Amino acid sequence: MLLELAVGDAYGAGFEYASENLHHNDLSRYVAHPRHHEICPGCYTDDTQMTLAVAELIEEGVEWTSLNIADKFVTVFKRDERTGYAGHFYDFLKSVKDGQEFLKLIKPASDKSGAAMRAAPIGILSDIDVVLERTKIQARLTHDTPDGIHAAQAAALLSHYFVHDIGPFVDVGAFIESHVPGEWDTPYQGKVKSKGWMSVRAAITAVKRNQSLSTLLIDCVNFTGDVDTVATIALAAASVSREYTQDLPEQLIMSLENGSYGRDYIIQLDERLLALL
Numbered sequence: 001m002l003l004e005l006a007v008g009d010a011y012g013a014g015f016e017y018a019s020e021n022l023h024h025n026d027l028s029r030y031v032a033h034p035r036h037h038e039i040c041p042g043c044y045t046d047d048t049q050m051t052l053a054v055a056e057l058i059e060e061g062v063e064w065t066s067l068n069i070a071d072k073f074v075t076v077f078k079r080d081e082r083t084g085y086a087g088h089f090y091d092f093l094k095s096v097k098d099g100q101e102f103l104k105l106i107k108p109a110s111d112k113s114g115a116a117m118r119a120a121p122i123g124i125l126s127d128i129d130v131v132l133e134r135t136k137i138q139a140r141l142t143h144d145t146p147d148g149i150h151a152a153q154a155a156a157l158l159s160h161y162f163v164h165d166i167g168p169f170v171d172v173g174a175f176i177e178s179h180v181p182g183e184w185d186t187p188y189q190g191k192v193k194s195k196g197w198m199s200v201r202a203a204i205t206a207v208k209r210n211q212s213l214s215t216l217l218i219d220c221v222n223f224t225g226d227v228d229t230v231a232t233i234a235l236a237a238a239s240v241s242r243e244y245t246q247d248l249p250e251q252l253i254m255s256l257e258n259g260s261y262g263r264d265y266i267i268q269l270d271e272r273l274l275a276l277l
């Protein structure tokens, strides 16, 4: 789950709001973003970093409180600072020293995709009500709006559906609609802009119309817009689907960044997380 979503995020980052790069969308390599030169090809972004934070919280089994979650978000950012975050949130994370300060100063009114892009690991948990509740608690730290919370819950249920083998992948949108308000089974068309529901619905759309990770990743990028987030959410889910062909190209896996919290770290955390099933 985590390795594939990191590859999706890093690959998608070269195409985020950069449709002029689309002719490179063939999975042969990580493409440099035409404007964001600070994101090196093969480096993941905020989507993966915050997902690692959520995955660590689950794997460590700490109490699911706002303070513990906020502490983890700050720790994970500061141990391995990177851009790719929305500018104001990046500045905010740089400015706070711990979770307590985070909670005191955050203005969590966003309905964008930030709470959804990090929600996939919560789907590992076996009880749907617990998945929905924990997803909501983590979402409210930064995205305390109905749309922000619902998008996150839909993303968590997307991975939950596959990791627990609940049904055929074409039925996943209807499954999510039966638990979370929103038109999750309506195909998304056009460019993916910043609202959380857009990334999640695009991810669900792409997951339903592909059968292999490689074509799925290309399809996610072809939406254009916020495609690193679409790819993160979609690959997190499809990578744990029994029905999906697991064929991400080796060159993308091997050229994913591999510093202290890169590929090897992610593979180990992934193993510990999936061992909880």
Ligand SMILES: [Mg+2]
Pocket (backbone or CB within 6 Å): 045, 046, 047, 084, 085, 228, 229
């Ligand atoms: Mg990103």
